[in-house]
Every structure is written in structure tokens, then in C-alpha cells.
Amino acid sequence: MADVPEESKSGNNMTDDQLTAADFQRVDLDSLATEKIDTPKYSYWGSVAKTFFSNKVTIAMLAILIVMLGMSFIQPLFSGYSLTDVGKINDLAARYQWPSAKYWFGTDADGKSLFDAIWAGARTSISIGVISTVIVTVIGVVVGAIWGVSKKIDRVMLEVYNVITNIPVLLIVIVMSYTLGNGFWNLVFAMTVTSWLGTAYSIRVYVMMYRDREYNTASRTLGTPTLRIVTRNILPYLTSVIVTQVSLSLPSFISYEVFLSFVGVGLSQNTPSLGRLINQYQTFMTSYPYLFWFPVIALALITISLYIVGQNLADASDPRTHM
Amino acid sequence: MLANGSEVETVLSIRDLAVTYGSGKSALTAVEHVNFDIHKGETFSLVGESGSGKSTIAKAVLGINPTSSGSINFEGTKINGKLPQKLRHSIDRKIQMIFQDPAASLNERATVDYIISEGLYNYHLFDSEEDRENKVRKMMEEVGLLPEQLYRYPHEFSGGQRQRIGIARALIMQPDLVVADEPISALDMSIRAQVLNLLKKFQQEAGITYLFIAHDLSVVRYISDRIAVIRRGRIVEVAETEELFTHPIHPYTQALLSAVPVPDPKLAQHKKLIVYDPKIHHYENDKPSLVEILPGHFVYCNKEEEAKYRSELAAVAN
Numbered sequence: 001m002a003d004v005p006e007e008s009k010s011g012n013n014m015t016d017d018q019l020t021a022a023d024f025q026r027v028d029l030d031s032l033a034t035e036k037i038d039t040p041k042y043s044y045w046g047s048v049a050k051t052f053f054s055n056k057v058t059i060a061m062l063a064i065l066i067v068m069l070g071m072s073f074i075q076p077l078f079s080g081y082s083l084t085d086v087g088k089i090n091d092l093a094a095r096y097q098w099p100s101a102k103y104w105f106g107t108d109a110d111g112k113s114l115f116d117a118i119w120a121g122a123r124t125s126i127s128i129g130v131i132s133t134v135i136v137t138v139i140g141v142v143v144g145a146i147w148g149v150s151k152k153i154d155r156v157m158l159e160v161y162n163v164i165t166n167i168p169v170l171l172i173v174i175v176m177s178y179t180l181g182n183g184f185w186n187l188v189f190a191m192t193v194t195s196w197l198g199t200a201y202s203i204r205v206y207v208m209m210y211r212d213r214e215y216n217t218a219s220r221t222l223g224t225p226t227l228r229i230v231t232r233n234i235l236p237y238l239t240s241v242i243v244t245q246v247s248l249s250l251p252s253f254i255s256y257e258v259f260l261s262f263v264g265v266g267l268s269q270n271t272p273s274l275g276r277l278i279n280q281y282q283t284f285m286t287s288y289p290y291l292f293w294f295p296v297i298a299l300a301l302i303t304i305s306l307y308i309v310g311q312n313l314a315d316a317s318d319p320r321t322h323m
Numbered sequence: 324m325l326a327n328g329s330e331v332e333t334v335l336s337i338r339d340l341a342v343t344y345g346s347g348k349s350a351l352t353a354v355e356h357v358n359f360d361i362h363k364g365e366t367f368s369l370v371g372e373s374g375s376g377k378s379t380i381a382k383a384v385l386g387i388n389p390t391s392s393g394s395i396n397f398e399g400t401k402i403n404g405k406l407p408q409k410l411r412h413s414i415d416r417k418i419q420m421i422f423q424d425p426a427a428s429l430n431e432r433a434t435v436d437y438i439i440s441e442g443l444y445n446y447h448l449f450d451s452e453e454d455r456e457n458k459v460r461k462m463m464e465e466v467g468l469l470p471e472q473l474y475r476y477p478h479e480f481s482g483g484q485r486q487r488i489g490i491a492r493a494l495i496m497q498p499d500l501v502v503a504d505e506p507i508s509a510l511d512m513s514i515r516a517q518v519l520n521l522l523k524k525f526q527q528e529a530g531i532t533y534l535f536i537a538h539d540l541s542v543v544r545y546i547s548d549r550i551a552v553i554r555r556g557r558i559v560e561v562a563e564t565e566e567l568f569t570h571p572i573h574p575y576t577q578a579l580l581s582a583v584p585v586p587d588p589k590l591a592q593h594k595k596l597i598v599y600d601p602k603i604h605h606y607e608n609d610k611p612s613l614v615e616i617l618p619g620h621f622v623y624c625n626k627e628e629e630a631k632y633r634s635e636l637a638a639v640a641n
Contacts, residue, residue: 035472085332218422218492219421220415222445228445
């Protein structure tokens, strides 16, 4: 009730300074102006970068990742570390030295710097992870795209997929390692020979999801060949799916390598790797714990930073996050 | 067209067309015994309720849906069934489509430049990169888009603008026949007229023939030269627009027309709503077919009904 006089008062104010025709100005409808779009120009990769770098955790993890990668690929060039070098093996004073200013991570059973050993090992582990991921992703995406659009191939591939994915991957890798022998490329081959099927299958599912969308029918009526429909209409939508796949498979291949080296299959005797270090020094966990923990921390930092950076890149590459 | 007395050239001729989805026990015949001709430069509309098979016919014309029997002749060439790849490719250029949903029918990850040029790339309809861009810019101006929007993405446009992108990419191919599958039903009321007038403008300038699909009868009356009414996959009546609206013969057409809202409450109060009951037809012994009951006016009926319709027409004429 108290509001009523207020309202009538404001109503009176309105009539006091009355609006006249002179206050108005005629504005003609400009049909061209209505066509103008008032949004900033959108660039897909620009928006991905913007979303990606807006997260502080991502930037920190990216910094860690760059340091780890830089150290792994540059430090071994200068340290001259070799697993087969046993020059100091009889020098008892040089063995099992605790971390110091000279040997940052201490020395191992052969009297060599653990610092050098970790980076040389990390280089092998990361190389295996990256190479395997590239192979699996390229084959997986190409095969998955063909698999998704061709009904004939789908029938055959589905059976192949069902048979092969029922065999545990670990079994395949171990059998392959024993038959092919140990070695860097043999391990890469053993790890990638069947795992591309998983990537291909998930790409197939997404391709099938997008295949029958109306804009693809539209492209077909414009005479676009299937290959271009896949590369221009479907695969661009799968960027975030592919990035997610990569971000998951990179750390998982690294841990696979570590696990295989730990159980003693995979790499040959003269190749350093993080898995070999962890396996070698697990018994020193109580006597010389630094020998075990430094390689484990290095591994953890690599896989965690890779995983988080990859996940955030996958999120950023999803255009729904571009606000 | 018939009206200006010049001779009629048939662009599309459909005879006894049937389209079946699935096979065996799950087979579903979506359309059957479809017969009609579309003349050069006219707008031929297919109207019917949802699920009546309008889009199925459109997709069969475009070669997206395989047909199970009958024939589709386009400019004298049979275009359904297995075709040599070269012929299919050359026909694909001549028959273009405008889609219902402008949001779903544009590739969200491609620029307007690519979307409009897509067909040009497929048929190399340009001499140089410069020529292509000029063609695209000219087309954009013709449909009322600004050339500076060339490198933008579809999601930046309004619904009406997106539909105009869809029209631009179909018409830049210089098609002979354009299938417009409910091109304005997803659009706001205020921009429907805009898009319809754009379609009419191109028809006058380039002599394009339209197969127009709609369920909105007021729109159909505005744009079409001839109309086919379709129910449950069968064409029940074909006639010129004004003829159909003034003298609907088939009871289903009468019911459909009586359901059109009248924008005057006083008239609407006295409007008689006709309800169509399919049980009035007795087709068990006497099989129906599409009969030309008046010149250019076809009705789906059997012998008995034909006689009844003819006597009714005679009574009206007297």
C-alpha cells in the first residue's frame, strides 16, 4: 500500500517533462546493418590455446613437463652416460654415495651418477611412449575412419576386433618379446601391434555417430566424395577425442615400458630405462632409499604432467568449452 | 508454365515410385504408387502431415534413399537404381537440396567460404582461385549476406542467415531442380517471408524448378504453382494451387484445408471443421488409381468414387 503514492508520484514526474515529437528522431531500418555480426572472429586453434592457457595448474604442469623433457633429451648428450661403462665398479669409495653437491642424486652400485642414469633412462622411456603413441594414433585414426564409413569393412573388422581384444595385451607383449627378442624397436612393435585396434574402434564409433548427420547428407548432395566428407566434415569434430586418446596412451605406454622392464622383458641389456632403474634398486628401498625413490619420482612427474597437460588440452580442444 | 501458354517441358517425372525401408519382416513401405510430373520453372509442392512420406520422396529424388520400384526420370534420364558413377556425379550437380534445419545441415567446423565453395570444388566450376572467390562473394551478396562474413563459422549466424548460406551453397551449383525440404519450418515467423521471397527471386532470374515440401498450407499457397497432397505414402490429389484451394475433391484434402487457421475470430467461429475418416473408402474389390477428373486435376479414387466426384462436379457446374 505504501508503494502506491510513490508510483503516482513518479507518474506525475513523467507528465511534468512531457515528451514531444521533437524529442524523437526518425531512424530508417538499415537492412544491411542487421546483417552485421557482433561477435569477434572465431578461430578454432586460437580458442583452444586461450582455454588451455587460462588454467594455472596446466601452466605449472606444462612447465614441469618441459623441464623433464628438456633434461631427458639434452642432459644425456653432455653426461656421456653409458649403462655398459663399468670403469668405477671396483672403486668402492665411489659406490653408494648419498646425494651431495657433486652427485646431486648420489651414485649407484657401479659408482656412476644416478642423476645421469635417470635422464638417460627417462629419454628411452619417453621415446618409447611417444613413438608408440604416434604409431597407434596414426594407424588407429586412419583405420577407424575407413572402418566407420564402410559397412563391408565394418563386418570384417568387428570380428577381428572381437577376437584380438579378447587376448590380454600383456600376454601378447610378453610372447612377442620372447619370440622377437629384446630391444627398443621390438618392444615398440610388440606394444603397438594390437593396441591400435582400441583407438581404431573408438574412432569408428565416433565416425558412425557423425556419419549420418544432416550436414554430411548435404555434402553428399553437393557431390563431395566420401574421403573428403571424412577429412573435412567428420575428423575435425574428433580432434578432442583424438587428443584425449593421445593424452591417455602416452603415459600408459611409458608405464607399460616401465612395468615390462621391471619384470625383465622388453629392452635389451645395454639400454637404460626408468623401469630398469626401479627394478634394479627396489631392494635398496631401506638401505639406500634415494636409489629407488629418485627414479620413481622422475617417472611420476613425467606421467602425471603428461596426463594433466593432455587432459586439459583435450578439454580445451572441445569447442563447447570455448566461451 | 501452363498459365503463359508456352509449351510444357517436364523436368522430373515420377512413375509408380515405391520406397521401402528395411527388408524381410521389418520392411516398411514408406511411399507407394507415387506419380507426378514437375514442369520446368514451376514450383511443385508436396503437402501432407508428418510421416506421410514427403521427405522420403525428396530423398529418393536426390538419390539418398534407394527406391524399391518405379522410375524417376530427370530431364529424360532414369536416375533411380544403379547408375554409372559419372552419370550420378553429373546429375548430383543438377539436383540440389535446401534442408529443413539450418543448424544441423551446415558443417560447424568449416567457414562459410568453404561451405559455399564445397560444390564448386567437387565439380571444378571455377577457372582460378580468384574466380572461385568472386563467385562466392557474388552469391553471398545475392542471398543478402555480407562478403566480409566469408571467413566466419555457421554458429555465428542467425537462423535466417544460416538458411541463406544453405540456399547459397545449393544455388551456386546452377542446378535445374532444387528440392526444398521444409526450408522455412525451422525459421522464425518474421524471416520466413524473407527466405521465401529469396527462393522466388532465384526462380524468376535463373528459371529454377522447385520441388517444395511443406506442411504449412498458407506458405504452400503463396509459393506453389501446383500442389500434390500426400497421405500415408500415397498421393491423393494433384492440382494447380488455386484449383486445389477452391475445389478440393478428395475428402482428405478437404479435411486438410478446413484445418487451416483463419486469422479472424468471427469467421473462425463459424468455420466448419471436416474430419477425414479413411473408412469411407471401399477399396477391397474396386482398386483405386490416380484419375484425371478435370484437366490437370488428379484425384486418387476408384471407379465408384470417380463417378460420385464427377456427378458432384456436374452439380456444382450447373
